[in-house]
Amino acid sequence: MHLAWANDKFVSGVEMSNALDISRVAVWKHIKTLVNEGYDIESSPRGYGLATCRDLVRFSLERTTENILFSPSIDSTMDEARRLAREGVPHFTVVIAEQQTKGRGRLNRAWSSQKGGLWFTIILRPDLPPQLSFKVNFAASLCLAKTLNQLFNINAKVKWPNDILINNQKLVGLLSEMETRGDMISFVNVGIGINVNNQPEKEQPNAVSISTLLGQKVSRTKILAAFLDRFQRTLDNILERNIIELWKEQTATIGRQVRIETFKDHFQGLALDVDDTGALILMDEDHTTRRVIYGDCFY
Numbered sequence: 001m002h003l004a005w006a007n008d009k010f011v012s013g014v015e016m017s018n019a020l021d022i023s024r025v026a027v028w029k030h031i032k033t034l035v036n037e038g039y040d041i042e043s044s045p046r047g048y049g050l051a052t053c054r055d056l057v058r059f060s061l062e063r064t065t066e067n068i069l070f071s072p073s074i075d076s077t078m079d080e081a082r083r084l085a086r087e088g089v090p091h092f093t094v095v096i097a098e099q100q101t102k103g104r105g106r107l108n109r110a111w112s113s114q115k116g117g118l119w120f121t122i123i124l125r126p127d128l129p130p131q132l133s134f135k136v137n138f139a140a141s142l143c144l145a146k147t148l149n150q151l152f153n154i155n156a157k158v159k160w161p162n163d164i165l166i167n168n169q170k171l172v173g174l175l176s177e178m179e180t181r182g183d184m185i186s187f188v189n190v191g192i193g194i195n196v197n198n199q200p201e202k203e204q205p206n207a208v209s210i211s212t213l214l215g216q217k218v219s220r221t222k223i224l225a226a227f228l229d230r231f232q233r234t235l236d237n238i239l240e241r242n243i244i245e246l247w248k249e250q251t252a253t254i255g256r257q258v259r260i261e262t263f264k265d266h267f268q269g270l271a272l273d274v275d276d277t278g279a280l281i282l283m284d285e286d287h288t289t290r291r292v293i294y295g296d297c298f299y
């Protein structure tokens with residue numbers, strides 16, 4: 001039934017009750033459950049149809065290279081991914097939501113996640129010691145910037161630690177959470193929020209969506225498929241790759257005056273470099289340098 005919907009169809013109650021061998025009342029009860037789960041279901045004389053998220057439903061049903069789990073509405077894909085990772089789901093399980101009610105950003109900030117954006121978390125179980133997990137995060141932002149540049153011929157740049165900007169406006173935010181077991185990573189969850197066909201500009205003046213930038217709606221599943229393929233390939237031999245050097249080729253952070261915010265502090269200076277552990281090297285006014293290992297960075 002989902003697949004019929006994914007194919008842009010209205011499906012009548014009779015068709016559903018015949019296909020599923022259940023009564024019309026039972027069909028109606030299932031439809032009500034789906035509506036309560038957050039699906040936008042339209043009823044018309046032709047039957048029931050999916051009003052939004054048809055593209056993501058179809059993607060989650062058809063894509064076979066990863067385990068894809070789709071929800072129309074969820075608290076946060078980070079929270080769901082953590083629950084699932086603790087239950088033992090396999091490497092490269094992707095949790096996608098059309099809408100998040102408690103989307104989270106770095107430093108515990110709220111992340112607005114309206115319909116039309118692309119909000120997902122990838123559960124990864126890389127064969128890496130925890131101190132090398134930074135490679136996974138930098139690889140994710142690098143792969144995504146390259147994917148967006150290739151698909152849309154834009155000039156997206158990565159910003160330390162993991163944002164993607166276009167003309168200094170935020171297109172993508174990335175958040176990662178890790179749990180370890182002994183001296184190995186149990187899971188690292190990489191959460192990605194891409195402003196695609198939503199309008200973040202109303203709520204976050206310094207953010208922009210791809211559709212605003214290009215003046216037209218774009219395909220979310222095209223972005224997702226191209227990114228997941230590229231990221232999979234990169235992860236396959238992540239130990240051998242010098243991710244930081246490659247990331248530096250795509251960044252506009254180095255050489256800029258920046259302001260850094262952490263949970264308790266903020267400071268500013270000249271971004272001199274990103275070292276081979278992913279830390280930002282900052283020089284302040286009196287020429288003292290410091291290594292910044294986490295925080296949010298503003299130009």
Ligand code: BTN
Binds near residue numbers: 103104106107192
């Ligand atoms: C940031 O720039 O502060 C990071 C934003 C990360 C947002 C994504 S959207 C998908 C995933 N689920 C969340 O609650 N957050 C991340």
